[in-house]
Amino acid sequence: MRVVLFFDLPMVTNEDKKRYRKFRKFLIKEGFIMVQESVYSKLVLNSGSARFIYKKVDQNKPTYGLIQLLTITEKQYNNIEFVLGKSSSNILDDIERVIII
Template identity: 45%
Template sequence: MRLMVFFDMPMLTAAQRRRYAQFRKFLVKDGYLMVQRSVYSKLAINDAAVAGAIGRLQKNRPAEGLVQVLRVTEKQYATMACIVGNSPDRDEMDTPDELVVL
């Protein structure tokens, strides 16, 4: 199964931007991969791993903002549709050489 973490944090002041960066670094260190700017995903093998990950999220939650966690099966995650527009900062994977296998 997968855990999807969605978060929305204020970034108006330098201190708020620092807390945002610290939370992002925690997510990456804890094994989450960025799906979008404030959406991260992580594999979890069982309910105990999910409970542990949620506990770590609660322990490292930011003082301000909103953090939401969605638990989905791998089959549900695999049905996600990726609709990509013509954005210059995003490249589509169009060859097998660019495929990332997790």
């Protein structure tokens, strides 16, 4: 499963920018990977893990803006069709184990 997070935060004042940076750092610390600007995804094992992530995002949300969460299966995520541009191959974002020798 995968949790996809979409957000749109105000960036008008210095305080807005500070809140944006703090929220983005939280996402990265929690293991979210940037898919494109303001769209992040995170692999989760099951719906319980997804609910836990939902709660953590709610606890760390900024004061203003729009944040949306969507849980989809890995099969659904892999069916993403690129209309323009291409997938970044330098990002490891699957559930396969990595062994570096």
